[in-house]
Amino acid sequence: MSGPPLEAWLALSAALFAVGLFGVLSRKNLVAILLGIELMANAANLNMVALGHFTGTPYGQAAALFSIALTVAEVVVGLALVVLISRTHGGTDADAPSEMKG
Amino acid sequence: MTSWAFFVVVAAVTLVSAIMVVRTVDLVRAVLWLAVSLVATAGLYALLDAGFVAAMQILLYTGGIITLMLFAVMLVRRGPEAPSAGTLENVVRAGLAAVALFAIVGFAVVRAPFRPSAGSMGAPSAKLLGELFLGPLALPFEALSVLLLAAMIGAIALARRKDPEE
Numbered sequence: 001m002s003g004p005p006l007e008a009w010l011a012l013s014a015a016l017f018a019v020g021l022f023g024v025l026s027r028k029n030l031v032a033i034l035l036g037i038e039l040m041a042n043a044a045n046l047n048m049v050a051l052g053h054f055t056g057t058p059y060g061q062a063a064a065l066f067s068i069a070l071t072v073a074e075v076v077v078g079l080a081l082v083v084l085i086s087r088t089h090g091g092t093d094a095d096a097p098s099e100m101k102g
Numbered sequence: 103m104t105s106w107a108f109f110v111v112v113a114a115v116t117l118v119s120a121i122m123v124v125r126t127v128d129l130v131r132a133v134l135w136l137a138v139s140l141v142a143t144a145g146l147y148a149l150l151d152a153g154f155v156a157a158m159q160i161l162l163y164t165g166g167i168i169t170l171m172l173f174a175v176m177l178v179r180r181g182p183e184a185p186s187a188g189t190l191e192n193v194v195r196a197g198l199a200a201v202a203l204f205a206i207v208g209f210a211v212v213r214a215p216f217r218p219s220a221g222s223m224g225a226p227s228a229k230l231l232g233e234l235f236l237g238p239l240a241l242p243f244e245a246l247s248v249l250l251l252a253a254m255i256g257a258i259a260l261a262r263r264k265d266p267e268e
Contacts, residue, residue, distance in 0.1 A: 003105035003149070010211040012113050012146075016120055018204035023124030025196030031129050031175055035136055038167065039120050042143055045159075053150040054216075058226030061152050062234050068155075068162055069246055073253035075167050079174040080257035086178035 009050035016043035030082045030092040034075065041071040108149055116142040129175045137168045154228040 016039060023036025045064045052060010082092055089096040119139040126132040140163045147156035235243045 004109045006216050007211055008109065009150075011208055012117070014204055014207040014211065015117060017207070018200040019117070019120040019124060021203055022196045022200035025199055026124065026193045028192075029129065031171065031178070032124075032132060034171070035123050035132055038136060039123060039139065042140060042163075045155075046143060046146060049147055049150050049152045049155055053152065058230055058234060061155050061226055062231060062239055064152070064155050065158060065231070065235075066242060066246060068158055069250065072162055072166060073250055075170065076253050076257045077260070079170060080260040082174055083177055083261045092178050 006050060006054045009054075010047065013043045013047040013050065016040075016046065028094050030085065030094050031079075033094060034078050034082065037078070038071070038075065041067065041074075045071075105149060109146070112142050112145045112149070115139075116146065130172065133168060133171045133175060136171075137164050140164050140168070151226075154231055 020036045020039030020041075020043060023039060024033050025036075027033055027036065045067050048060050048064040048067065050060075052058065052063070085097055086092045116139050119135045119142065122135040123132050123139060126135055140159060144156040144159040144164075147153075147159060
């Protein structure tokens, strides 16, 4: 197989993860932060599938499928929280809910 | 060589659309860029002999999550959008953190002694994955279904409108 080596896949996955981290840290909107989390989860899935491919076991793909289902559950609960916060605080600014600030 | 060309093109699409996700201020457009990025990732899975994962990616991520996120964006949007891309100082700090993370992980990837096993068993079929989920991986599979049920009940409980007389 003369395709890209494992290192190329891992580097791509690391770059995608870094972009997602940048999104989480730089945005102030709750939905935008969730989009960044989504990008990071996607990068992790790519990592698992790539490692499974290059080690020749099906467990990489199985782990990626588990991870996809976990991410779906996480996004559902996260979006429910966003809708709730937008109702109680009149917006989706991440700095709005600050009642627990000391 | 064709797989190299495919990899470079699809990886570039994935990365550029991911950057557009984090830099687009309009949230609806950002969600649509995320859809582009996720579909391109499905193409990468196909290149890795993971056809079943690619199908699940399109079905669950682009079919389910993108629709859900569009609904949420339109439910919570109120009037003109505040500039949500953050201040310049914020962006510089986040950029430094992201570049530092990429440098550390990239250093580890280059230095780690990976020894890919030569005798690759080829693409695991959907049949093999199904037998795994009902055999050796049955317990995590069942735990996952409990988690999905909990997430569903939790989401309903969180987002439900309270009764007016409460």
